[in-house]
Amino acid sequence: MTAYLLKRLLIGMVTLGVASVVVFLMLEVVPGDPARLMLGMNASDAQVELLRDQMGLNQPLVVRYLTWAGGLLSLDFGKSYTYSVPVIDLIKERLVVSFPLAIIALTLSTLIAIPVGLFAAARRGKAADTAAMAVAQVGVAMPNFWFALLLVYVFAVWLRLVPAGGFPGWGNGVWPALKALILPAMALALPQAAILARVTRAALIEVLSEDYIRTARAKGMPMRAVLWRHALRNAMIPVLTIMGLQFAFLLAGTIIIENVFYLPGLGRLVFQAITQRDLIVVESVVMLLVAAVVVVNLLVDLSYAVVDPRLRTRQ
Amino acid sequence: MSDAAPHREETFGDLVGRALANRSFVIGLFITLVVAGMALVSFFWTPFDVTRLIVADRMQPPSAAHWFGTDHFGRDVLSMIMLGARNSIAVALVAVVIGMGIGVPLGCWAAARGGWIDEALMRFNDVVFAFPALLSAIMITAVFGPSAVNAIIAIGIFNIPVFARVARAGALSIWPREYILAARAAGKNKTRITIEHILPNIANLLLVQGTIQFALGILAEAALSYVGLGTQPPMPSWGRMLFDAQTLMMVAPWLALFPGCAILLTVLGLNLLGDGISDIFDPRARRRI
Numbered sequence: 001m002t003a004y005l006l007k008r009l010l011i012g013m014v015t016l017g018v019a020s021v022v023v024f025l026m027l028e029v030v031p032g033d034p035a036r037l038m039l040g041m042n043a044s045d046a047q048v049e050l051l052r053d054q055m056g057l058n059q060p061l062v063v064r065y066l067t068w069a070g071g072l073l074s075l076d077f078g079k080s081y082t083y084s085v086p087v088i089d090l091i092k093e094r095l096v097v098s099f100p101l102a103i104i105a106l107t108l109s110t111l112i113a114i115p116v117g118l119f120a121a122a123r124r125g126k127a128a129d130t131a132a133m134a135v136a137q138v139g140v141a142m143p144n145f146w147f148a149l150l151l152v153y154v155f156a157v158w159l160r161l162v163p164a165g166g167f168p169g170w171g172n173g174v175w176p177a178l179k180a181l182i183l184p185a186m187a188l189a190l191p192q193a194a195i196l197a198r199v200t201r202a203a204l205i206e207v208l209s210e211d212y213i214r215t216a217r218a219k220g221m222p223m224r225a226v227l228w229r230h231a232l233r234n235a236m237i238p239v240l241t242i243m244g245l246q247f248a249f250l251l252a253g254t255i256i257i258e259n260v261f262y263l264p265g266l267g268r269l270v271f272q273a274i275t276q277r278d279l280i281v282v283e284s285v286v287m288l289l290v291a292a293v294v295v296v297n298l299l300v301d302l303s304y305a306v307v308d309p310r311l312r313t314r315q
Numbered sequence: 316m317s318d319a320a321p322h323r324e325e326t327f328g329d330l331v332g333r334a335l336a337n338r339s340f341v342i343g344l345f346i347t348l349v350v351a352g353m354a355l356v357s358f359f360w361t362p363f364d365v366t367r368l369i370v371a372d373r374m375q376p377p378s379a380a381h382w383f384g385t386d387h388f389g390r391d392v393l394s395m396i397m398l399g400a401r402n403s404i405a406v407a408l409v410a411v412v413i414g415m416g417i418g419v420p421l422g423c424w425a426a427a428r429g430g431w432i433d434e435a436l437m438r439f440n441d442v443v444f445a446f447p448a449l450l451s452a453i454m455i456t457a458v459f460g461p462s463a464v465n466a467i468i469a470i471g472i473f474n475i476p477v478f479a480r481v482a483r484a485g486a487l488s489i490w491p492r493e494y495i496l497a498a499r500a501a502g503k504n505k506t507r508i509t510i511e512h513i514l515p516n517i518a519n520l521l522l523v524q525g526t527i528q529f530a531l532g533i534l535a536e537a538a539l540s541y542v543g544l545g546t547q548p549p550m551p552s553w554g555r556m557l558f559d560a561q562t563l564m565m566v567a568p569w570l571a572l573f574p575g576c577a578i579l580l581t582v583l584g585l586n587l588l589g590d591g592i593s594d595i596f597d598p599r600a601r602r603r604i
Contacts, residue, residue: 015441015445018442019445023454026458137583138579138583140583141530141578141582141583143538143579143582145541146537146557146579149557149571149575150575152564153564153571157564245444248448249447249448252448252450252453256449256538256541270453271542282457286450293445293446293447297445
């Protein structure tokens with residue numbers, strides 16, 4: 001297991017390294033000179049040249065890459081071209097919206113998907129199972145930003161329970177902030193929950209055909225206890241794998257959903273940066289999200305060992 | 316059928332019979348054909364001309380003349396959805412073709428060669444998987460300019476590792492079979508074995524994955540168009556229609572309803588079709604017959 005984890009860690013690090021090269025090169029080919037962008041149309045060529053020197057833009061490609069990548073390691077992402085403040089400050093400011101949003105969505109989706117999966121697996125082939133899986137099938141096909149619009153229409157426009165968009169900040173109390181995040185989190189969570197419920201059900205059905213389940217039932221253990229105590233734990237590996245994979249989708253979804261609800265998170269930051277050609281911000285956010293995906297998948301690998309003790313000693 | 320029944324080769328008729336008995340397959344195929352038909356019809360006929368803006372007719376609720384209502388420019392929503400279907404299908408389909416065209420040969424090559432080539436290709440796959448696909452598509456379209464073509468490329472790139480992985484896994488399970496050994500003994504080289512024996516045997520896996528990636532492509536195109544990075548106006552696209560509908564939702568909710576339903580139905584149809592195909596070809600299900 002240790003060897004396996006070390007291998008995964010190494011792969012994760014290589015992934016980050018390759019990702020940084022790809023992101024750096026891709027933004028390198030973008031037309032437009034950041035120095036000229038910062039100074040505006042009326043700046044003289046000499047001024048632009050001076051700023052290019054200061055920003056290190058006149059150095060060779062490899063040197064610029066190494067400076068940038070070295071900075072990433074110490075969380076120094078450089079300065080935003082448009083705001084002239086450290087990128088890390090911009091990211092921190094936005095992370096207090098995006099991070100809670102992703103966590104709430106992930107929690108919601110898990111809390112919905114696992115019980116639904118258990119419910120359907122326990123009633124395999126019955127009407128309740130068919131109905132639950134039909135709903136899940138629709139949920140999988142639902143574009144999350146459209147679902148978001150429907151939620152806004154019902155809960156914000158029609159029932160007026162929550163705001164239709166915007167974010168009051170955490171300074172004005174936790175409740176108003178949570179209220180602003182609940183619809184976006186639901187929009188993100190439900191389509192994800194549909195996929196996760198299907199995977200949970202399939203994994204449980206696989207496990208329920210095992211001999212030890214029949215033994216547990218034969219010695220008189222009630223179905224509910226069998227499901228929760230024996231089946232769920234053994235079905236967790238595929239469920240965790242999908243949760244890890246979904247995290248990448250969740251992050252990308254956050255970017256779209258933040259735009260639906262006008263939330264000042266990382267997604268909005270990326271879009272503003274793209275329209276303003278503030279490439280260093282785009283680079284930094286993309287790298288941050290890739291790093292998040294790599295870390296989450298490492299955690300998923302670790303969690304296998306927690307769920308299944310057999311994996312801890314296996315070579 | 317009892318075990319005593321004499322064994323016979325399955326005919327094409329048996330396959331069609333099994334397909335028609337599969338509910339997912341039939342419903343999925345029906346929905347997919349309706350959407351595809353709508354897209355095809357839009358090439359020579361739509362109820363109204365969407366290039367003509369008739370301000371007097373703007374924001375009409377659904378009626379006998381305009382089944383799905385009209386938008387803020389007086390354009391017929393049904394006609395726009397038909398044109399949008401063409402656009403969505405084109406983007407998603409070409410992206411699948413890119414993914415299959417590059418991914419399948421790569422996956423088959425990795426499976427046939429093994430060793431460090433296999434390892435290197437699969438590790439490269441891991442790298443691509445670590446990029447949130449939609450985020451990277453956003454970055455690609457933002458860097459190279461928003462357009463339908465760039466959306467196709469951005470979505471297509473992320474289909475490559477998916478098909479490579481499926482093709483490799485499928486091929487690896489076929490290579491140890493006896494008939495491959497026989498083919499090798501007959502002196503066929505790896506390329507020829509791959510084309511003649513491996514590909515036909517993994518075609519169903521690729522077809523199922525194709526419907527899944529097609530559906531994901533429709534969703535991705537809609538998301539990109541919604542944020543303004545996909546298909547550009549005046550070409551109608553479902554995602555863009557939803558973006559326009561958002562600000563008008565209080566006065567014209569139907570504008571947000573129908574394009575969303577179109578996306579949902581298309582993706583649902585493709586997913587059901589994929590489930591159906593997978594059921595039909597599942598060897599475990601076949602043994603029960």
